[in-house]
Every structure is written in C-alpha cells, then in structure tokens.
Amino acid sequence: MSNYAFYPGCSLHNTARESSQSLLLVMDRLGIGYDEVPDWNCCGGTSAVSLDEQLAVNLAVRNLLQAKSLAGDGLVVPCAHCYHRLMSGKRRVESDPDMRRRVEKELRHPVEDLPPVYNALQVMERAEILEKIRLYAVKSLSGLKVACYYGCQLVRPPRLTNFDHPENPTGLDRIVEILGGEAVPWPLKTECCGGNLSFAKRDVSEKLAQRILDMAIECEAECIVTACPICQANLDLHQFQLFHRSTGAEAASARKKIPVFFFSQLIGLVLGFDSHAVGLSRHFIPAWEALALAGIR
Amino acid sequence: MSMLVNGMDVYACYQCGKCSASCPVYFAMDILPHQILRLLQIGEMDQVLDCESIWLCTLCSACSTRCPRGVDLPVIIEELRRAGLRRVSGPGRSQRAFHNSVLRSLERHGRVYKAGLAVSGHLSTGSRQRDARLVLALLKRGKLRMWPSRIRGRLVVRGFFQRVQAGQEGEKDV
Ligand code: SF4
C-alpha cells in the first residue's frame, strides 16, 4: 500500500471542507494511505510572497520538513494554491544554495532530501488508480455533461507544476470519462476564477467567476468539476451571493445556476458513497438536479 | 542593456501585448501588463509602484505562459508588491489590507483564522447585513471554524516575521 503525507491547508479546514472530506474517503476506499502532516503551518498563499520572498520559502520548507518522515511516497496537497507555494519553495531551496543556507539558519534544521510534492489530481489521474476506480465503481455518471475546470494555480507556471499541458490539461477529463460522464469541450479550462480576490475585490472577482459559469452553461455542461478547492468554493459561493443580492424580480429571472463539484466528490459518488458523505450538503448550489440526470441520488 | 527585477530582464519584452490580451483582470487594471513592462524599461518605477494593477494581478501566470520572450511578469509583480505591502493608502489599499490581515493571523497562529478575517470586515459584500448573512450561511455549512487553530510551532513562524521586520527597519536606517 502506498503511503503519502497529507497537507490540508487552511482552506480545506474552512470554506473548502467538502474537498478534503471527499478526497480522504476516496483515498481510503482505493487503498491510498495517508497521514496528516503534523503541526503543519499555512503556506502563506499570495500574501507571504507579497511581503518577503524568504518568508514564503521558509513557510513552505517548514511544511516539507514536517512531512518528511511520513512521506514514503511523497506529499499530497489538494489545494492548488498550497501546491503552487510548496512546489515553489522546494524548487527555490533546491536550486539556490544561498537561499537554502538562509532557510536552514532560520529553521535551525538542515534542508535536504525534501519529499516530492504532488497535487491530489496528479495522484488520482495515474493509470493504476484510474483502473482501480473503474474496478470499484458501483454507479455511473450516465453521460452527465461535465465542464472540467482546472483553474490557474494548479497547472501554471509549467516550469513549476508538471502537468500535461498548461492550457489544455486532461487529467480531469480522463477521470470524468472513467466515471461514465461526458467531458464537454470548452475554452476556459485554465482561466483564473478570481478566487484570491474574492475577499478584497469582490466586484472584480465576481466578473471572473461569472464568465466561467456562463461559458460552462453555454457549452451545455450540466455541472462543473474542479481540481482546485478554492475554485470550487468560489464558484459555488459566488452563485449564492448573486442570488441573494438580486431583488425579487431579478431573482425570479435569475441566471441559470450550475452545481460545482470537487473531483473527488464525483469519484466518491460513483464508488457508492452517499451525497452527505462526500459533503454535498455543504454546497450552496444544490446538486440534486445534476445527480438525478446521472441517475444518482 | 539589461535591467533585472527579481531576476527578470525587463528589456527582454518587445511589447507585443500578448500578456495584456491574456490577462483575465485587464478590464479592471489602470496600467495594462505590457505597459507595466514598458514603464519599467523607461525607468518610470514610481508610476508602476503606484498603480492598482500590481494588486489586482491574481498571479495566474496566463501572461508568462504565453509570452514569446519568456518574461515572467508575475515574478516581477511579486517583487514590486514587496516594495509597498505595508503602505496604507493609495491604489490597491483593500487588497493590501487583506494581505496584511492574513499575515497578522498567520504570524499569531501559524495558520489563517478565516472566521477572524470574515468578521474583521474583509468580506466586502457591501453591507453589514449581507456580511452577517454570509457568515451565518458559512457557519451553517461547517465552512468556518469558530476558533483559531493554533500550531505548536507558532514561535518558529513568529521568528520568520521578526527577521522580516528587523530587515525592513534596517533598510530604513541606511
Ligand atoms: S507578452 Fe512578453 S514580450 Fe509581449 S508585451 Fe508581454 S511581456 Fe512583452
């Protein structure tokens, strides 16, 4: 059995809880072992790097050292933003001896043999795992039309992230097809959803989110599936806020809503977990219509 | 000739504009991505440090992935932000206030206390009533933890911040 260290990060502890909830269930069922990184710290997101470069590297490297003893097969990071930051810190100390020395001094610990870092999608899209999902599936998405949305932080910049393509990645599409769904072709697979502006600049972030939702609907998707917990939470919450802000008349003629899943929720449903177990009750935009289309309740 | 910002040569840019055409937040920017590079090339650093664009950029790397000259604009923007994160006024102040709150929380707890951010006015839904409704909706779905989650190693993390602060004060002295 494989054994990974697991880094949840702050979002998966809060607004994106359904992501880790469903992912851990699925990993258990598929026999992918994991242990949570002990005493992990926040990755610093885009804030730490906006204050001080070494601060951002320190924060990343402390997590990697905490994970080291557990990460036989590497460190799994479901949040695309955390993944990006941990990868970037790791690359930095591995390629810049001067930075490494400074980090060692501040952490009072030698920095060597850091574990490999994978995003959850990179673990799940492997051929042997896809085969397992196929074997263990007890349901099917029955042709449900899905817009596969990867977001920006996961796949870019390519020098950092090791995905198949920075603008047309295919991992989610392959997973959706194994689950019996249909990945619709659409152009905004890796466009930014504005998630990291959603607190500070709501109006801008909303335009970005709406553009993605509109395009998915226009391309006849019946739901969106993301590989980034922040995109999932942002796209879901945005539709709820839009609805509650509009006046009676606007709400009546409100735009069409579209449910947004984190990919392990769909895997979980097909493996036979119920909607509560995979965290669908935490969603703002209900998913029952899409699930009914897929013949799953 | 070369001029490096965070290791990136700004003269590598030949002003094709592909970055601006790729940028998802161009519509809100006061200075477009290719214009940032042009201003850096002609030495107008102050204008660039004073624009809102560097705080609107989501660091999505759409521009750098497509740039025919290998210019990594988000890497440049990170460096420009570091020159002004602690400034209170000026364009981009709400984004800076947000980053500073995140960092305060991280410095204290070692993790970010999202419920704390939410009640300290960073939801920006535009009204208190809507803010309250949103917090309730998040709590109901178990999406906000009531109490901060503190790590044992928070003193180590605080040490990182102390070094940053000492460095910044050192800069002021010279
Ligand atoms: S895409 Fe690259 S070369 Fe073209 S304007 Fe932007 S930074 Fe300059």
Ligand code: SF4
């Ligand atoms: S990294 Fe920033 S400047 Fe470049 S495309 Fe994304 S938002 Fe625009």
